[in-house]
Amino acid sequence: MTTANKIQAVVFDWAGTTVDFGSRAPILAFMTLFSDNGVDLTIEEARGPMGMEKRDHIAAVLNMPRVAEVWKAKHGSAVTEADIDRLYQDFIPYQLKTIPLCSKLIPGALETFKNIRDRGAKIGSNTGYAAMMIGELIKDAADQGYQPDCIITATDARYGRPYPEVLWRNLIEFGVSDIKTVVKVDDTAVGIEEGLNGGCWTVGLAISGNEVGLSLEEWQALSADQQKVLRDKAYAKLNASGAHYVIDSIADLVPVLDDIEKRLANGEKP
Known part of the structure:
Protein backbone atom coordinates (compact mmCIF):
# COMPACT_ATOMS: atom_id res chain seq x y z
CA MET A 1 0.00 0.00 0.00
CA ARG A 24 -20.24 17.80 30.27
CA ALA A 25 -17.64 20.48 31.01
CA PRO A 26 -18.92 23.06 28.51
CA ILE A 27 -22.58 22.51 29.47
CA LEU A 28 -21.96 22.90 33.18
CA ALA A 29 -20.24 26.23 32.48
CA PHE A 30 -22.82 27.55 29.99
CA MET A 31 -25.82 26.71 32.12
CA THR A 32 -24.31 28.27 35.25
CA LEU A 33 -23.28 31.40 33.33
CA PHE A 34 -26.76 31.98 31.91
CA SER A 35 -28.50 31.13 35.18
CA ASP A 36 -26.36 33.70 36.99
CA ASN A 37 -27.51 36.22 34.37
CA GLY A 38 -31.19 35.50 34.93
CA VAL A 39 -31.76 33.11 32.02
CA ASP A 40 -32.30 29.42 32.74
CA LEU A 41 -31.42 27.34 29.69
CA THR A 42 -32.72 23.93 28.78
CA ILE A 43 -30.12 21.25 28.08
CA GLU A 44 -31.16 21.32 24.42
CA GLU A 45 -30.62 25.08 24.19
CA ALA A 46 -27.23 24.91 25.86
CA ARG A 47 -26.06 22.01 23.70
CA GLY A 48 -27.47 23.23 20.38
CA PRO A 49 -24.39 25.17 19.13
CA MET A 50 -21.87 22.80 20.74
CA GLY A 51 -18.57 22.58 18.89
CA MET A 52 -18.45 26.27 18.01
CA GLU A 53 -15.89 28.67 19.48
CA LYS A 54 -17.25 29.64 22.89
CA ARG A 55 -18.07 33.29 22.17
CA ASP A 56 -19.87 32.20 19.02
CA HIS A 57 -21.68 29.58 21.10
CA ILE A 58 -22.89 32.23 23.55
CA ALA A 59 -24.06 34.44 20.68
CA ALA A 60 -25.90 31.52 19.06
CA VAL A 61 -27.74 30.70 22.28
CA LEU A 62 -28.74 34.34 22.75
CA ASN A 63 -30.07 34.38 19.18
CA MET A 64 -32.57 31.63 19.98
CA PRO A 65 -36.05 33.24 20.06
CA ARG A 66 -37.04 32.02 23.52
CA VAL A 67 -33.69 32.92 25.06
CA ALA A 68 -33.69 36.35 23.39
CA GLU A 69 -37.18 37.02 24.75
CA VAL A 70 -36.24 36.00 28.29
CA TRP A 71 -33.05 38.08 28.13
CA LYS A 72 -35.00 41.16 27.02
CA ALA A 73 -37.58 40.70 29.78
CA LYS A 74 -34.86 40.28 32.40
CA HIS A 75 -32.49 43.03 31.25
CA GLY A 76 -34.89 45.53 29.68
CA SER A 77 -33.37 45.51 26.19
CA ALA A 78 -32.27 43.15 23.46
CA VAL A 79 -28.83 41.59 23.77
CA THR A 80 -25.94 43.64 22.35
CA GLU A 81 -22.43 42.81 21.16
CA ALA A 82 -21.18 44.37 24.40
CA ASP A 83 -23.36 41.92 26.35
CA ILE A 84 -21.89 39.01 24.41
CA ASP A 85 -18.35 40.25 25.03
CA ARG A 86 -19.05 40.58 28.76
CA LEU A 87 -20.64 37.14 28.96
CA TYR A 88 -17.68 35.59 27.22
CA GLN A 89 -15.25 37.16 29.67
CA ASP A 90 -17.47 36.04 32.54
CA PHE A 91 -17.64 32.56 31.02
CA ILE A 92 -13.89 31.95 31.13
CA PRO A 93 -13.61 31.34 34.92
CA TYR A 94 -16.69 29.10 34.83
CA GLN A 95 -15.08 26.99 32.13
CA LEU A 96 -11.71 26.91 33.88
CA LYS A 97 -13.44 25.36 36.89
CA THR A 98 -15.36 22.68 35.00
CA ILE A 99 -12.76 21.42 32.51
CA PRO A 100 -10.50 19.75 35.11
CA LEU A 101 -13.56 18.04 36.61
CA CYS A 102 -14.24 16.32 33.27
CA SER A 103 -10.80 15.44 31.93
Missing part, protein backbone atom coordinates in the same frame (compact mmCIF):
# COMPACT_ATOMS: atom_id res chain seq x y z
CA THR A 2 1.50 3.31 -1.03
CA THR A 3 1.62 6.37 1.20
CA ALA A 4 -1.22 7.89 -0.84
CA ASN A 5 -3.40 4.94 0.19
CA LYS A 6 -2.62 5.15 3.88
CA ILE A 7 -4.11 7.47 6.49
CA GLN A 8 -1.57 10.16 7.28
CA ALA A 9 -3.40 12.03 10.04
CA VAL A 10 -6.41 11.69 12.31
CA VAL A 11 -7.61 14.96 13.85
CA PHE A 12 -9.73 14.69 16.99
CA ASP A 13 -11.94 17.06 18.90
CA TRP A 14 -11.47 17.07 22.69
CA ALA A 15 -14.58 17.11 24.93
CA GLY A 16 -16.93 14.24 24.10
CA THR A 17 -14.46 12.79 21.59
CA THR A 18 -11.20 11.93 23.39
CA VAL A 19 -11.98 13.10 26.94
CA ASP A 20 -15.06 13.99 29.01
CA PHE A 21 -17.61 11.28 28.19
CA GLY A 22 -20.87 13.16 27.65
CA SER A 23 -19.14 16.47 26.89
CA LYS A 104 -10.87 11.65 32.06
CA LEU A 105 -10.04 9.87 28.81
CA ILE A 106 -12.93 8.07 27.15
CA PRO A 107 -12.61 4.27 27.41
CA GLY A 108 -10.79 2.78 24.46
CA ALA A 109 -8.98 6.00 23.57
CA LEU A 110 -5.45 4.84 24.38
CA GLU A 111 -5.83 1.65 22.37
CA THR A 112 -7.09 3.66 19.40
CA PHE A 113 -4.23 6.14 19.66
CA LYS A 114 -1.73 3.26 19.65
CA ASN A 115 -3.30 1.81 16.52
CA ILE A 116 -3.05 5.16 14.75
CA ARG A 117 0.60 5.54 15.66
CA ASP A 118 1.29 1.95 14.59
CA ARG A 119 -0.07 2.93 11.16
CA GLY A 120 2.55 5.68 11.01
CA ALA A 121 -0.11 8.40 11.11
CA LYS A 122 -0.08 11.64 13.09
CA ILE A 123 -2.61 12.50 15.79
CA GLY A 124 -3.95 16.04 15.57
CA SER A 125 -6.45 17.84 17.76
CA ASN A 126 -8.63 20.93 17.68
CA THR A 127 -11.28 22.34 19.95
CA GLY A 128 -13.86 25.03 20.51
CA TYR A 129 -12.03 25.86 23.73
CA ALA A 130 -9.76 28.90 23.86
CA ALA A 131 -6.05 28.40 24.43
CA MET A 132 -6.31 29.93 27.91
CA MET A 133 -8.85 27.29 28.94
CA ILE A 134 -7.11 24.00 28.24
CA GLY A 135 -3.73 24.04 29.96
CA GLU A 136 -4.92 21.81 32.80
CA LEU A 137 -6.78 19.55 30.38
CA ILE A 138 -3.65 19.00 28.28
CA LYS A 139 -1.68 18.13 31.41
CA ASP A 140 -4.35 15.76 32.72
CA ALA A 141 -4.56 14.03 29.33
CA ALA A 142 -0.78 13.65 29.20
CA ASP A 143 -0.79 12.13 32.68
CA GLN A 144 -3.23 9.54 31.31
CA GLY A 145 -1.04 8.81 28.29
CA TYR A 146 -2.56 11.07 25.62
CA GLN A 147 -0.25 13.57 23.94
CA PRO A 148 -1.45 14.56 20.46
CA ASP A 149 1.17 15.64 17.96
CA CYS A 150 -0.58 18.98 17.46
CA ILE A 151 -3.08 21.05 19.46
CA ILE A 152 -4.92 23.94 17.79
CA THR A 153 -7.52 25.86 19.79
CA ALA A 154 -10.33 28.16 18.71
CA THR A 155 -8.29 31.25 19.58
CA ASP A 156 -5.36 30.09 17.47
CA ALA A 157 -7.39 30.70 14.32
CA ARG A 158 -9.16 33.62 12.71
CA TYR A 159 -12.25 31.62 11.79
CA GLY A 160 -13.92 29.00 13.95
CA ARG A 161 -15.97 25.96 13.03
CA PRO A 162 -17.54 25.12 10.66
CA TYR A 163 -14.76 26.91 8.76
CA PRO A 164 -11.91 24.37 8.58
CA GLU A 165 -9.03 26.64 9.56
CA VAL A 166 -8.20 24.87 12.84
CA LEU A 167 -8.28 21.54 11.03
CA TRP A 168 -6.04 22.76 8.24
CA ARG A 169 -3.58 24.24 10.72
CA ASN A 170 -3.01 20.75 12.10
CA LEU A 171 -2.22 19.53 8.61
CA ILE A 172 0.14 22.42 7.94
CA GLU A 173 2.03 21.51 11.13
CA PHE A 174 2.26 17.91 9.90
CA GLY A 175 3.16 18.78 6.33
CA VAL A 176 0.18 16.77 5.05
CA SER A 177 -1.05 18.03 1.69
CA ASP A 178 -3.10 15.03 0.52
CA ILE A 179 -6.45 15.78 2.17
CA LYS A 180 -7.98 12.43 1.21
CA THR A 181 -5.61 10.73 3.68
CA VAL A 182 -6.98 12.73 6.64
CA VAL A 183 -9.78 11.72 9.02
CA LYS A 184 -11.67 14.18 11.24
CA VAL A 185 -13.35 12.69 14.34
CA ASP A 186 -15.89 14.75 16.27
CA ASP A 187 -19.01 14.39 18.43
CA THR A 188 -20.81 17.49 17.09
CA ALA A 189 -22.57 18.30 13.84
CA VAL A 190 -20.58 21.51 13.42
CA GLY A 191 -17.36 19.52 13.86
CA ILE A 192 -18.45 17.12 11.13
CA GLU A 193 -19.30 20.11 8.92
CA GLU A 194 -15.79 21.44 9.56
CA GLY A 195 -14.29 18.16 8.37
CA LEU A 196 -16.48 18.06 5.28
CA ASN A 197 -15.61 21.66 4.44
CA GLY A 198 -11.95 20.74 4.82
CA GLY A 199 -12.27 17.82 2.39
CA CYS A 200 -11.59 14.99 4.88
CA TRP A 201 -13.18 11.73 5.80
CA THR A 202 -15.44 12.41 8.78
CA VAL A 203 -16.46 10.20 11.70
CA GLY A 204 -19.21 11.19 14.11
CA LEU A 205 -19.28 9.89 17.67
CA ALA A 206 -22.86 9.40 18.78
CA ILE A 207 -22.82 8.10 22.36
CA SER A 208 -19.73 9.56 24.04
CA GLY A 209 -20.43 13.18 23.22
CA ASN A 210 -22.86 16.01 22.81
CA GLU A 211 -25.75 14.21 21.14
CA VAL A 212 -26.50 11.96 24.13
CA GLY A 213 -24.81 14.16 26.74
CA LEU A 214 -24.71 11.63 29.58
CA SER A 215 -21.75 10.63 31.70
CA LEU A 216 -20.48 7.07 31.22
CA GLU A 217 -22.10 6.04 34.48
CA GLU A 218 -25.44 7.59 33.51
CA TRP A 219 -25.31 5.90 30.12
CA GLN A 220 -24.49 2.49 31.58
CA ALA A 221 -27.34 2.84 34.10
CA LEU A 222 -29.95 3.05 31.32
CA SER A 223 -31.90 0.04 30.16
CA ALA A 224 -31.21 -1.38 26.71
CA ASP A 225 -34.46 0.12 25.43
CA GLN A 226 -33.59 3.56 26.82
CA GLN A 227 -30.15 3.36 25.25
CA LYS A 228 -31.64 2.43 21.90
CA VAL A 229 -33.90 5.48 21.84
CA LEU A 230 -31.00 7.83 22.54
CA ARG A 231 -28.63 5.98 20.20
CA ASP A 232 -31.07 6.09 17.30
CA LYS A 233 -31.64 9.82 17.76
CA ALA A 234 -27.90 10.57 17.96
CA TYR A 235 -27.09 8.44 14.92
CA ALA A 236 -29.84 10.16 12.93
CA LYS A 237 -28.50 13.61 13.84
CA LEU A 238 -24.90 12.85 12.91
CA ASN A 239 -25.82 10.95 9.76
CA ALA A 240 -27.91 13.96 8.72
CA SER A 241 -24.82 16.15 9.22
CA GLY A 242 -23.16 14.27 6.37
CA ALA A 243 -20.66 12.20 8.36
CA HIS A 244 -19.08 9.41 6.31
CA TYR A 245 -19.28 7.12 9.36
CA VAL A 246 -21.10 7.27 12.70
CA ILE A 247 -20.00 5.09 15.62
CA ASP A 248 -20.63 5.00 19.36
CA SER A 249 -17.26 6.25 20.60
CA ILE A 250 -13.54 6.43 19.93
CA ALA A 251 -13.30 2.80 21.06
CA ASP A 252 -15.00 1.79 17.79
CA LEU A 253 -12.76 3.80 15.44
CA VAL A 254 -10.15 1.22 14.37
CA PRO A 255 -12.44 -0.77 12.01
CA VAL A 256 -13.46 2.54 10.40
CA LEU A 257 -9.82 3.44 9.77
CA ASP A 258 -9.26 0.00 8.25
CA ASP A 259 -12.23 0.54 5.94
CA ILE A 260 -11.03 4.00 4.91
CA GLU A 261 -7.63 2.61 3.95
CA LYS A 262 -9.35 -0.10 1.86
CA ARG A 263 -11.37 2.59 0.12
CA LEU A 264 -8.24 4.66 -0.51
CA ALA A 265 -6.59 1.61 -2.03
CA ASN A 266 -9.60 1.32 -4.36
CA GLY A 267 -9.12 4.89 -5.48
CA GLU A 268 -11.97 6.39 -3.46
CA LYS A 269 -11.93 9.89 -2.00
CA PRO A 270 -14.08 11.53 0.71
Whole structure:
Protein backbone atom coordinates (compact mmCIF):
# COMPACT_ATOMS: atom_id res chain seq x y z
CA MET A 1 0.00 0.00 0.00
CA THR A 2 1.50 3.31 -1.03
CA THR A 3 1.62 6.37 1.20
CA ALA A 4 -1.22 7.89 -0.84
CA ASN A 5 -3.40 4.94 0.19
CA LYS A 6 -2.62 5.15 3.88
CA ILE A 7 -4.11 7.47 6.49
CA GLN A 8 -1.57 10.16 7.28
CA ALA A 9 -3.40 12.03 10.04
CA VAL A 10 -6.41 11.69 12.31
CA VAL A 11 -7.61 14.96 13.85
CA PHE A 12 -9.73 14.69 16.99
CA ASP A 13 -11.94 17.06 18.90
CA TRP A 14 -11.47 17.07 22.69
CA ALA A 15 -14.58 17.11 24.93
CA GLY A 16 -16.93 14.24 24.10
CA THR A 17 -14.46 12.79 21.59
CA THR A 18 -11.20 11.93 23.39
CA VAL A 19 -11.98 13.10 26.94
CA ASP A 20 -15.06 13.99 29.01
CA PHE A 21 -17.61 11.28 28.19
CA GLY A 22 -20.87 13.16 27.65
CA SER A 23 -19.14 16.47 26.89
CA ARG A 24 -20.24 17.80 30.27
CA ALA A 25 -17.64 20.48 31.01
CA PRO A 26 -18.92 23.06 28.51
CA ILE A 27 -22.58 22.51 29.47
CA LEU A 28 -21.96 22.90 33.18
CA ALA A 29 -20.24 26.23 32.48
CA PHE A 30 -22.82 27.55 29.99
CA MET A 31 -25.82 26.71 32.12
CA THR A 32 -24.31 28.27 35.25
CA LEU A 33 -23.28 31.40 33.33
CA PHE A 34 -26.76 31.98 31.91
CA SER A 35 -28.50 31.13 35.18
CA ASP A 36 -26.36 33.70 36.99
CA ASN A 37 -27.51 36.22 34.37
CA GLY A 38 -31.19 35.50 34.93
CA VAL A 39 -31.76 33.11 32.02
CA ASP A 40 -32.30 29.42 32.74
CA LEU A 41 -31.42 27.34 29.69
CA THR A 42 -32.72 23.93 28.78
CA ILE A 43 -30.12 21.25 28.08
CA GLU A 44 -31.16 21.32 24.42
CA GLU A 45 -30.62 25.08 24.19
CA ALA A 46 -27.23 24.91 25.86
CA ARG A 47 -26.06 22.01 23.70
CA GLY A 48 -27.47 23.23 20.38
CA PRO A 49 -24.39 25.17 19.13
CA MET A 50 -21.87 22.80 20.74
CA GLY A 51 -18.57 22.58 18.89
CA MET A 52 -18.45 26.27 18.01
CA GLU A 53 -15.89 28.67 19.48
CA LYS A 54 -17.25 29.64 22.89
CA ARG A 55 -18.07 33.29 22.17
CA ASP A 56 -19.87 32.20 19.02
CA HIS A 57 -21.68 29.58 21.10
CA ILE A 58 -22.89 32.23 23.55
CA ALA A 59 -24.06 34.44 20.68
CA ALA A 60 -25.90 31.52 19.06
CA VAL A 61 -27.74 30.70 22.28
CA LEU A 62 -28.74 34.34 22.75
CA ASN A 63 -30.07 34.38 19.18
CA MET A 64 -32.57 31.63 19.98
CA PRO A 65 -36.05 33.24 20.06
CA ARG A 66 -37.04 32.02 23.52
CA VAL A 67 -33.69 32.92 25.06
CA ALA A 68 -33.69 36.35 23.39
CA GLU A 69 -37.18 37.02 24.75
CA VAL A 70 -36.24 36.00 28.29
CA TRP A 71 -33.05 38.08 28.13
CA LYS A 72 -35.00 41.16 27.02
CA ALA A 73 -37.58 40.70 29.78
CA LYS A 74 -34.86 40.28 32.40
CA HIS A 75 -32.49 43.03 31.25
CA GLY A 76 -34.89 45.53 29.68
CA SER A 77 -33.37 45.51 26.19
CA ALA A 78 -32.27 43.15 23.46
CA VAL A 79 -28.83 41.59 23.77
CA THR A 80 -25.94 43.64 22.35
CA GLU A 81 -22.43 42.81 21.16
CA ALA A 82 -21.18 44.37 24.40
CA ASP A 83 -23.36 41.92 26.35
CA ILE A 84 -21.89 39.01 24.41
CA ASP A 85 -18.35 40.25 25.03
CA ARG A 86 -19.05 40.58 28.76
CA LEU A 87 -20.64 37.14 28.96
CA TYR A 88 -17.68 35.59 27.22
CA GLN A 89 -15.25 37.16 29.67
CA ASP A 90 -17.47 36.04 32.54
CA PHE A 91 -17.64 32.56 31.02
CA ILE A 92 -13.89 31.95 31.13
CA PRO A 93 -13.61 31.34 34.92
CA TYR A 94 -16.69 29.10 34.83
CA GLN A 95 -15.08 26.99 32.13
CA LEU A 96 -11.71 26.91 33.88
CA LYS A 97 -13.44 25.36 36.89
CA THR A 98 -15.36 22.68 35.00
CA ILE A 99 -12.76 21.42 32.51
CA PRO A 100 -10.50 19.75 35.11
CA LEU A 101 -13.56 18.04 36.61
CA CYS A 102 -14.24 16.32 33.27
CA SER A 103 -10.80 15.44 31.93
CA LYS A 104 -10.87 11.65 32.06
CA LEU A 105 -10.04 9.87 28.81
CA ILE A 106 -12.93 8.07 27.15
CA PRO A 107 -12.61 4.27 27.41
CA GLY A 108 -10.79 2.78 24.46
CA ALA A 109 -8.98 6.00 23.57
CA LEU A 110 -5.45 4.84 24.38
CA GLU A 111 -5.83 1.65 22.37
CA THR A 112 -7.09 3.66 19.40
CA PHE A 113 -4.23 6.14 19.66
CA LYS A 114 -1.73 3.26 19.65
CA ASN A 115 -3.30 1.81 16.52
CA ILE A 116 -3.05 5.16 14.75
CA ARG A 117 0.60 5.54 15.66
CA ASP A 118 1.29 1.95 14.59
CA ARG A 119 -0.07 2.93 11.16
CA GLY A 120 2.55 5.68 11.01
CA ALA A 121 -0.11 8.40 11.11
CA LYS A 122 -0.08 11.64 13.09
CA ILE A 123 -2.61 12.50 15.79
CA GLY A 124 -3.95 16.04 15.57
CA SER A 125 -6.45 17.84 17.76
CA ASN A 126 -8.63 20.93 17.68
CA THR A 127 -11.28 22.34 19.95
CA GLY A 128 -13.86 25.03 20.51
CA TYR A 129 -12.03 25.86 23.73
CA ALA A 130 -9.76 28.90 23.86
CA ALA A 131 -6.05 28.40 24.43
CA MET A 132 -6.31 29.93 27.91
CA MET A 133 -8.85 27.29 28.94
CA ILE A 134 -7.11 24.00 28.24
CA GLY A 135 -3.73 24.04 29.96
CA GLU A 136 -4.92 21.81 32.80
CA LEU A 137 -6.78 19.55 30.38
CA ILE A 138 -3.65 19.00 28.28
CA LYS A 139 -1.68 18.13 31.41
CA ASP A 140 -4.35 15.76 32.72
CA ALA A 141 -4.56 14.03 29.33
CA ALA A 142 -0.78 13.65 29.20
CA ASP A 143 -0.79 12.13 32.68
CA GLN A 144 -3.23 9.54 31.31
CA GLY A 145 -1.04 8.81 28.29
CA TYR A 146 -2.56 11.07 25.62
CA GLN A 147 -0.25 13.57 23.94
CA PRO A 148 -1.45 14.56 20.46
CA ASP A 149 1.17 15.64 17.96
CA CYS A 150 -0.58 18.98 17.46
CA ILE A 151 -3.08 21.05 19.46
CA ILE A 152 -4.92 23.94 17.79
CA THR A 153 -7.52 25.86 19.79
CA ALA A 154 -10.33 28.16 18.71
CA THR A 155 -8.29 31.25 19.58
CA ASP A 156 -5.36 30.09 17.47
CA ALA A 157 -7.39 30.70 14.32
CA ARG A 158 -9.16 33.62 12.71
CA TYR A 159 -12.25 31.62 11.79
CA GLY A 160 -13.92 29.00 13.95
CA ARG A 161 -15.97 25.96 13.03
CA PRO A 162 -17.54 25.12 10.66
CA TYR A 163 -14.76 26.91 8.76
CA PRO A 164 -11.91 24.37 8.58
CA GLU A 165 -9.03 26.64 9.56
CA VAL A 166 -8.20 24.87 12.84
CA LEU A 167 -8.28 21.54 11.03
CA TRP A 168 -6.04 22.76 8.24
CA ARG A 169 -3.58 24.24 10.72
CA ASN A 170 -3.01 20.75 12.10
CA LEU A 171 -2.22 19.53 8.61
CA ILE A 172 0.14 22.42 7.94
CA GLU A 173 2.03 21.51 11.13
CA PHE A 174 2.26 17.91 9.90
CA GLY A 175 3.16 18.78 6.33
CA VAL A 176 0.18 16.77 5.05
CA SER A 177 -1.05 18.03 1.69
CA ASP A 178 -3.10 15.03 0.52
CA ILE A 179 -6.45 15.78 2.17
CA LYS A 180 -7.98 12.43 1.21
CA THR A 181 -5.61 10.73 3.68
CA VAL A 182 -6.98 12.73 6.64
CA VAL A 183 -9.78 11.72 9.02
CA LYS A 184 -11.67 14.18 11.24
CA VAL A 185 -13.35 12.69 14.34
CA ASP A 186 -15.89 14.75 16.27
CA ASP A 187 -19.01 14.39 18.43
CA THR A 188 -20.81 17.49 17.09
CA ALA A 189 -22.57 18.30 13.84
CA VAL A 190 -20.58 21.51 13.42
CA GLY A 191 -17.36 19.52 13.86
CA ILE A 192 -18.45 17.12 11.13
CA GLU A 193 -19.30 20.11 8.92
CA GLU A 194 -15.79 21.44 9.56
CA GLY A 195 -14.29 18.16 8.37
CA LEU A 196 -16.48 18.06 5.28
CA ASN A 197 -15.61 21.66 4.44
CA GLY A 198 -11.95 20.74 4.82
CA GLY A 199 -12.27 17.82 2.39
CA CYS A 200 -11.59 14.99 4.88
CA TRP A 201 -13.18 11.73 5.80
CA THR A 202 -15.44 12.41 8.78
CA VAL A 203 -16.46 10.20 11.70
CA GLY A 204 -19.21 11.19 14.11
CA LEU A 205 -19.28 9.89 17.67
CA ALA A 206 -22.86 9.40 18.78
CA ILE A 207 -22.82 8.10 22.36
CA SER A 208 -19.73 9.56 24.04
CA GLY A 209 -20.43 13.18 23.22
CA ASN A 210 -22.86 16.01 22.81
CA GLU A 211 -25.75 14.21 21.14
CA VAL A 212 -26.50 11.96 24.13
CA GLY A 213 -24.81 14.16 26.74
CA LEU A 214 -24.71 11.63 29.58
CA SER A 215 -21.75 10.63 31.70
CA LEU A 216 -20.48 7.07 31.22
CA GLU A 217 -22.10 6.04 34.48
CA GLU A 218 -25.44 7.59 33.51
CA TRP A 219 -25.31 5.90 30.12
CA GLN A 220 -24.49 2.49 31.58
CA ALA A 221 -27.34 2.84 34.10
CA LEU A 222 -29.95 3.05 31.32
CA SER A 223 -31.90 0.04 30.16
CA ALA A 224 -31.21 -1.38 26.71
CA ASP A 225 -34.46 0.12 25.43
CA GLN A 226 -33.59 3.56 26.82
CA GLN A 227 -30.15 3.36 25.25
CA LYS A 228 -31.64 2.43 21.90
CA VAL A 229 -33.90 5.48 21.84
CA LEU A 230 -31.00 7.83 22.54
CA ARG A 231 -28.63 5.98 20.20
CA ASP A 232 -31.07 6.09 17.30
CA LYS A 233 -31.64 9.82 17.76
CA ALA A 234 -27.90 10.57 17.96
CA TYR A 235 -27.09 8.44 14.92
CA ALA A 236 -29.84 10.16 12.93
CA LYS A 237 -28.50 13.61 13.84
CA LEU A 238 -24.90 12.85 12.91
CA ASN A 239 -25.82 10.95 9.76
CA ALA A 240 -27.91 13.96 8.72
CA SER A 241 -24.82 16.15 9.22
CA GLY A 242 -23.16 14.27 6.37
CA ALA A 243 -20.66 12.20 8.36
CA HIS A 244 -19.08 9.41 6.31
CA TYR A 245 -19.28 7.12 9.36
CA VAL A 246 -21.10 7.27 12.70
CA ILE A 247 -20.00 5.09 15.62
CA ASP A 248 -20.63 5.00 19.36
CA SER A 249 -17.26 6.25 20.60
CA ILE A 250 -13.54 6.43 19.93
CA ALA A 251 -13.30 2.80 21.06
CA ASP A 252 -15.00 1.79 17.79
CA LEU A 253 -12.76 3.80 15.44
CA VAL A 254 -10.15 1.22 14.37
CA PRO A 255 -12.44 -0.77 12.01
CA VAL A 256 -13.46 2.54 10.40
CA LEU A 257 -9.82 3.44 9.77
CA ASP A 258 -9.26 0.00 8.25
CA ASP A 259 -12.23 0.54 5.94
CA ILE A 260 -11.03 4.00 4.91
CA GLU A 261 -7.63 2.61 3.95
CA LYS A 262 -9.35 -0.10 1.86
CA ARG A 263 -11.37 2.59 0.12
CA LEU A 264 -8.24 4.66 -0.51
CA ALA A 265 -6.59 1.61 -2.03
CA ASN A 266 -9.60 1.32 -4.36
CA GLY A 267 -9.12 4.89 -5.48
CA GLU A 268 -11.97 6.39 -3.46
CA LYS A 269 -11.93 9.89 -2.00
CA PRO A 270 -14.08 11.53 0.71
